[in-house]
Amino acid sequence: MNSIAVYSSKGGVGKTAAAVNLSYACSLRGKKTLLCDMDPQGAAGFYYRIRPKSKFNRKRFLKGKLHSYIRETDYPNLDLLPTHFSFRNLDLALDREGSGELKRIFSGLADDYDYLILDCPPNMTLLSENLIMAADKVVTPVVPSTLSILALAQLVKFFDKISADRKKLHAFFSMVERRKNMHGDTIKRFGKKKVFYRTLVPYLADVEKMGITRQPVAATKPESPAAEAYDRLWLEIWKSLFRK
Amino acid sequence: MSLLQVSFAFASDITPTFLLDTVRATGVVVEQEVLEDQFQYLDTFNWQLYSQGRVCKRRGTDQYTLSDFAGLDVQEGTGPDTLVPLAREFISTSLGREMEPLLGIRALIPCVDVEREKHFFHLLNKDEKIIMRLCLELNSCTYKGRVQETGGCIRLYGLRGYEKIYHRLRQMFIEKGLPESCGEDFLLQQALAVRKRRPLDYSSKFSVTLDDRENISEAARDIFLILAGNMAENLPGVMQDWDIEFLHEFRVALRRSRSLLSSLKKMMPADECGEMLEGLKAIGTATGPLRDLDVYLLEQGAFQALLPESLHRGLKEFFASLASAREQEFEKLIQTLQSPDYELFMSQWLDFVHNRLCTLTGGKGKQPCRYAAAKFIRKRLEKILLAGGAISEQSPDEELHSLRIQCKKLRYLLEFYRSLFPDKAMAACIQKLKKLQDNLGNFNDLSVQQEVLGHYREHLTPGSKKNMHIAAALGGLITHLQSDQQKVRKKFGKTYSHFATAEHRTLFQNMLDAPVSCEKKGETK
Numbered sequence: 001m002n003s004i005a006v007y008s009s010k011g012g013v014g015k016t017a018a019a020v021n022l023s024y025a026c027s028l029r030g031k032k033t034l035l036c037d038m039d040p041q042g043a044a045g046f047y048y049r050i051r052p053k054s055k056f057n058r059k060r061f062l063k064g065k066l067h068s069y070i071r072e073t074d075y076p077n078l079d080l081l082p083t084h085f086s087f088r089n090l091d092l093a094l095d096r097e098g099s100g101e102l103k104r105i106f107s108g109l110a111d112d113y114d115y116l117i118l119d120c121p122p123n124m125t126l127l128s129e130n131l132i133m134a135a136d137k138v139v140t141p142v143v144p145s146t147l148s149i150l151a152l153a154q155l156v157k158f159f160d161k162i163s164a165d166r167k168k169l170h171a172f173f174s175m176v177e178r179r180k181n182m183h184g185d186t187i188k189r190f191g192k193k194k195v196f197y198r199t200l201v202p203y204l205a206d207v208e209k210m211g212i213t214r215q216p217v218a219a220t221k222p223e224s225p226a227a228e229a230y231d232r233l234w235l236e237i238w239k240s241l242f243r244k
Numbered sequence: 245m246s247l248l249q250v251s252f253a254f255a256s257d258i259t260p261t262f263l264l265d266t267v268r269a270t271g272v273v274v275e276q277e278v279l280e281d282q283f284q285y286l287d288t289f290n291w292q293l294y295s296q297g298r299v300c301k302r303r304g305t306d307q308y309t310l311s312d313f314a315g316l317d318v319q320e321g322t323g324p325d326t327l328v329p330l331a332r333e334f335i336s337t338s339l340g341r342e343m344e345p346l347l348g349i350r351a352l353i354p355c356v357d358v359e360r361e362k363h364f365f366h367l368l369n370k371d372e373k374i375i376m377r378l379c380l381e382l383n384s385c386t387y388k389g390r391v392q393e394t395g396g397c398i399r400l401y402g403l404r405g406y407e408k409i410y411h412r413l414r415q416m417f418i419e420k421g422l423p424e425s426c427g428e429d430f431l432l433q434q435a436l437a438v439r440k441r442r443p444l445d446y447s448s449k450f451s452v453t454l455d456d457r458e459n460i461s462e463a464a465r466d467i468f469l470i471l472a473g474n475m476a477e478n479l480p481g482v483m484q485d486w487d488i489e490f491l492h493e494f495r496v497a498l499r500r501s502r503s504l505l506s507s508l509k510k511m512m513p514a515d516e517c518g519e520m521l522e523g524l525k526a527i528g529t530a531t532g533p534l535r536d537l538d539v540y541l542l543e544q545g546a547f548q549a550l551l552p553e554s555l556h557r558g559l560k561e562f563f564a565s566l567a568s569a570r571e572q573e574f575e576k577l578i579q580t581l582q583s584p585d586y587e588l589f590m591s592q593w594l595d596f597v598h599n600r601l602c603t604l605t606g607g608k609g610k611q612p613c614r615y616a617a618a619k620f621i622r623k624r625l626e627k628i629l630l631a632g633g634a635i636s637e638q639s640p641d642e643e644l645h646s647l648r649i650q651c652k653k654l655r656y657l658l659e660f661y662r663s664l665f666p667d668k669a670m671a672a673c674i675q676k677l678k679k680l681q682d683n684l685g686n687f688n689d690l691s692v693q694q695e696v697l698g699h700y701r702e703h704l705t706p707g708s709k710k711n712m713h714i715a716a717a718l719g720g721l722i723t724h725l726q727s728d729q730q731k732v733r734k735k736f737g738k739t740y741s742h743f744a745t746a747e748h749r750t751l752f753q754n755m756l757d758a759p760v761s762c763e764k765k766g767e768t769k
Contacts, residue, residue: 048373049371049372049373050371050373050405051371053405069405070404070405071403071404071405071406072403072404072405072406074366074373074374079404079405214371214372
């Protein structure tokens, strides 16, 4: 099982949209995929119309008994582990257990799934550290702006600080608006850096409408440029998983 | 594929609305799509697929699906587009490799045509999330120009994380009395019911359950009627030449009838009985040559393996001539079976069995069937022991042939009256006899084969290169067959001694002397 954490310390950069659409793109290829909603806001679950089971909470999650709480989405090969409000305090528990704890918990899913996609909460805490350590790839959406580039630099430092392998960090430009000069300039300046995937995910109403349709873009508008972008991005991620 | 799935069968008197209303009571049901499917169920005449837990379907003229009863373990692919295909026509596909051991030499016969509508539904919760998938299958069959609903099944596919609703609906259907687990076997049964048929309604294995209160002539009548039924059932397959087993089973039923009638001949006037025996024998004679050729043609591969490659050409030419002789014999047989003489005799035979048999057998025919059967069996066994005990290594082959016929007669008697004796003991006796019969049968086959091949070789016109090749191949074969026959003959002494032990004689004796209240088996015919 390969695990991909979609992570950013900043909020509103298209993280959940990416996790939702990437997991869908992965499942379309016939791979057993689990989207793990680690963000207590529960947006990924909302997009897939899935609520957590009433008995699910942080304690049960930490016990590693995830199987009973996973739910099937409406799409073949794609399941979701919903988040819970109590996940906001996961840090406290992880503090006691150490940075390899999430890796241990997720390892129990290896027989059931080919890919695990983690929708991470926007912070830089012990939970983030655990998620980074647990994932084979950390994919971070970057809105083409100075502040986001700074956040990416900060993330690289964070990787060094926690002794995570920098090679597993990848970024992609998200919410790209071609008409904005700053977006164009930023992409031009940084887009060729090794850390960036080539795919640019555009800022489109189709992605925003996911809040209304509550489905991945490709499920409602497969011909949309956004759907195509997420599909290309998935292919890039998939290839990078097997690149040394 | 969902891990949670269950299906419920329903008969044609249950409406789909009734089923869907049950589902609607738990959430919003949205229809997704409707798929139409048309196919044909096929099986061998004696249900070889069904009895091995397999179901075969054909779509169009050549798309085959072979599955187990659960609809899993599926093999599918393109196969022969002949109406009644044989296993050898599925050329080297994985489907063919699967079919061959299941079918053997039997053909796949279309059983029933089915039209299936599959309606797919989603059950949604208040978030409009799918919490269960459903498929409603409605089947109908066309028979005698009329479309008849045969019922169908509703399949529930539970989703991970939404098990509660799945179990709830499952329980609701159970409470409504629908039978759970609707497999392919059940759907086939439903479809066949339209044709007033059921799986396993024909078996190559002879079976009859007799009432031990009947007298011997009544019991014989019951057996004759089953055998006449067997002949009639196999006749269309013989006429259409679907596979060679139709003729074989037709002939077996015929031989059994002759054997049974012979066993009763001392009970009735010689001329009446003799006339019927002659009639049955005539059919046997008319069908014999074709059956012989079928047996040889079946041996082609085995014969080829016996010979060096240099003789294969001659052998191939020999078999080509057999195949052409078979065509001629088949035409001759068809003419016989379609002739007024055959029809007249069969009606006379049925009239004899139905109306005259019990009268003709007179007082002797009134003996209780179990008593008479035991007497027949005992007498036949004594004859075998007498003849078998007299056979030495120097005895002529004819004595073994004669013993083989005696054994066959005993075997028929045991099978006819099996239901009147304790089944376990009877099975053991048949098993012992079978071992002896196998030895004698092999000996006879090898002997007849040599005789026929030798006869064929003698009648080859000398001079042609082709005939020279054939003669060489036949010579090689005869040498092999002679050596094999000697080996079989050598084994006879040991096989016979094993059959005739005091222990086995007692086994027969105890079986025949067992109390009348023997266990009864279910009738399968």
